[in-house]
Amino acid sequence: MNKPSSISKRVVLLCMGTLAVMGGGVTLFGNNLRKLTGASSEALAGNDVQYAPRLAKKSLRTFGSNEEEGNAYTYAPAPRGGPATAGSTHSAERPNPFTRASEDRLSTFAVDVDTASYTLFRRYVTQGHLPPPESIRVEEWVNYFRYRYPSPTDGDFRVDLEGAPSPYTRGRHLVKVGLQGRTIAKSQRKPTHLVFLVDTSGSMNAADKLPLAQKSMKLMVDGLNETDTVALVTYASGVRDVLPPTPASQRDTLFDAIDSLTAGGGTAMGNGLELAYRHAARNAHPRNVSRVVVLTDGDTNIGPRNPDSLLETIQGYVQEGVTLSTIGLGMGNYRDDLMERLANKGNGNSFYIDSEREARRVFQERLAGTLEVIAQDVKVQVEFDPTAVRGYRLVGYENRALADRDFRDDKVDAGEIGAGHTVTALYEVDLTGEGSRVATVRVRSKRPGGMEAAEQSFPLERASLHADLDEASSNLRFAAAVAGTADILRGAPEAREWSLATAESLAEESVDGQPDRAEFLGLLRQVREWRTSSVAASYPD
Template sequence: MKRIPGLSKLAFITLGVLAVLIGALTLFGNNLRKLFGASAESLAGRSEPSAYGGVATGQLQRKSLKSFGANKDDEGDSYAAPPPASAPRPAAKQTQATRLAEPVTTGNTHVAERPNPFTLTSEDRFSTFAVDVDTASYALFRRYITGGSLPPPESVRVEEWVNYFTYRYPKPEEGDFRVDLEGAPSPFTRGRHLVRVGVQGRTLAKSQRKPTHLVFLVDTSGSMSEPDKLPLAQKAMKLMVDGLNESDTVALVTYAGSVRDVLPPTPASDRSTLFDAIDALTAGGGTAMGSGLELAYKHAVKKASSRTVSRVVVLTDGDTNLGKNLTAESMLESIQGYVKEGVTLSTIGLGMGNYRDDLMEKLANKGNGNCFYIDTEREARRVFQERLAGTLEVIAQDVKVQVEFDPAAVRGYRLLGYENRAIADKDFRNDKVDAGEIGAGHTVTALYEVELTGEGQSVATVRVRAKKPGGAEAAEQRFSLERGQLRGSLREASSDLRFATAVAGTADILRGAPQAGDWSLATAESLAEDAVDGMSDRAEFLGLLRLAREHRTPALARE
């Protein structure tokens, strides 16, 4: 650096130092800004995020309204929870429609729903959601555990675990369903209670079912050749046909590298023709799921009416390139018009590997249907024979539940699960907003963790709003939960509440919900042990829970 005449030695040195600093800032500016930016955030008091992000576990947070019908501007403050590092981070606020429109990642790397935050009733006393009777998440958990590993946290949906099981709720004396309410002290969090909202749908005898038209859409691509895929799908279809009435009809469409009409609508009574067509299916080729879905819906809509159940049943391992509809967005959008015509959908997942659990669930939600995962012939029998009426026939449509907590009695609350079924409170009575469906004989269970104030007698008011299938206007029912209905201890509560609590607690722990950070699988196991009541599905859960504890202990030791 050339010295300027008349400049002091000290000034000359200072100019030199400044030149070096300017060069450093130019060369390393981005890294320095990141460094000092991070420090500024720390000084501003922004806490380090937990595994789910956001503020420290246990703090009360404002509820996020991720709604089927909400506009973005109407949503509350989102729970700022980033997904696992392996998954792309979504936008801070999304409506349900936005999430359904997003391209879906392959495998089980899709973004997990953020667990519902604990909400102050002084800020928002309403909790509104669409019912959900899907069970795929639980069956997938069973497949992972029996295979020697824990399920990916993003595949755990609490409501699908809880609703997998049968509960002994009172049957409706009139109308399509009845609501049963119960509460007791929480076994997980001292000072809090668990409140159960149980909805029981009316049952239908086989002779009471409407005529049914089924369109089986079967994935016959090369990935379906494994024993737990196409062969299991063939057994499942036969079980379903065996449970149909003589007036029912079945059509068969397949998709692989191309789409094929295998069988036109055929009477269910013609078992030999149907079984021969099913047995003749073989696997090979690509996976044009979008094209197959479009053709299946075109067949189904021809017989859709208020007097006939018309349902598409997709059986696939979910490994798809989507075919003609090259994005999940376009495939999901193509369903909408058929749904308006009354066609419903069941998605049946099979096998592992690149199984698209996320896509199967979104298809079922968008298609006014249900999502199952079949891992054994026993599960196929359960879905397609024991619960066939509920699988096929919808008795109540666009069913919404709204729980209004009394701020005088309840300081705060948290709904366990139903994150992707949330509805904006203002849309509860908006009958144009899509919601969930209840099949014949189905039960729907939701659990809330609540903190009582010790005052007030009215704990909550539960409102259920639903339409008749094909109807345009909904009817509403109202039920009250009074303090006197809360049990003094969990031991005094029904075994149904204790068992549902064990299942929900296990799911919340395994998905890593922040509020379940101090919860214990040992406590869940103890609850389940005392609530099996001789039911085989509950006994199986207890065994799976013990395996989960074994798998989880080494993982915890490494942390």
């Protein structure tokens, strides 16, 4: 086979970023690029769809499974990057398949406001690597960012629905389901009782581990009310009860205890969890917030090492109203999978802290949402009308999927929404061009500590869909940029023909002056440069 010429190489590079018509001198960016991909009013009417959709029947086995019989899934290799973190065991989830609405019209999942996967991505890129594809959880990328949804006027949250032609797949649409939680003023927060559980093992002896954990705890203490309390427990080769529950008003005492921590020894996480939860359970009450905050690099090598043992430790205390936040730090032996599972089991949230700036974001700017749950066991069920929808795919949320029958089973655990939190999910849908209602979105949740669930219903009418992506909100366009990037980098089969150039165009036009969005755009450009270089290297002159 002849070696590709330098002209061929340049054509490949152009296709990676822009589409150029060489003879006419036309370069397609922004709006023109989106129009080329089929974002048109004709697509909205379902008239110009010329493709063979890959539709599959959804099954319970599909969710949480890495392969199906006769259809093993493998991730696309990263074009650039170092090895996965040592000791890291990610649990890869098979991306949701495109599902025929005529065979299964219901899609059900628990909400998720974890953000660790995105922060890990940022850490990898700033260190010059792509993240392991199996560490990418699309919903955590999307939900890292703020979205300007209407505030609730009645109840704990409000649902914002929107749809527009997809910028990625010609003939398909994107539908956004956004939940906005009510905000709580500092003076209105419930009394909070925190137990910091700090990993002080030898592996925490690094600038981005224990010292960053200490800064994070101080930031959280600074945001507490004077009547709140803080206890401090550490674990290494053994467990140490450093400080009993102490009023947040005794700031010097708390800071001295935090500053006294040093790293050394093994990692008895299981034993530390047991002691921390016993402290927290003493103050558990529906009128209080009682939360364990674990700060660790995620490894555990002494004590109950089996993750199931750690999860069993948590289960009993969850029933008493104790919640959990896991705070990941550092690289090398970070167990992202374990931290996420612990947070999910503990009715809490999972964060990864890669800098003091991120610590301020989590523990100062969004402290109320980090600490106080306003709705628990929050489930979303989207019912697609087969008259209007041929098929659909939920982008992400694979490990938050629920059986459809569990939506109204209030004994089934689901996700939580903190004060002021937003939760966003995207569906890729294939419209038929018929029918007046695209879908009905139902949300079911309980008040914290409650047993009775309430349910709300929200229709998405065909007439309310945007005819062109340009008409959509910056929320939808930016979420599409983030979700598309994550789906591409994890090698999702449905995203094999998607383009990072399109994602970059969407992000550019929807930054809206928000620093976090601008930062994502910079990271995306770096990733595109690496991928372009990788393609160029595979076609040498």
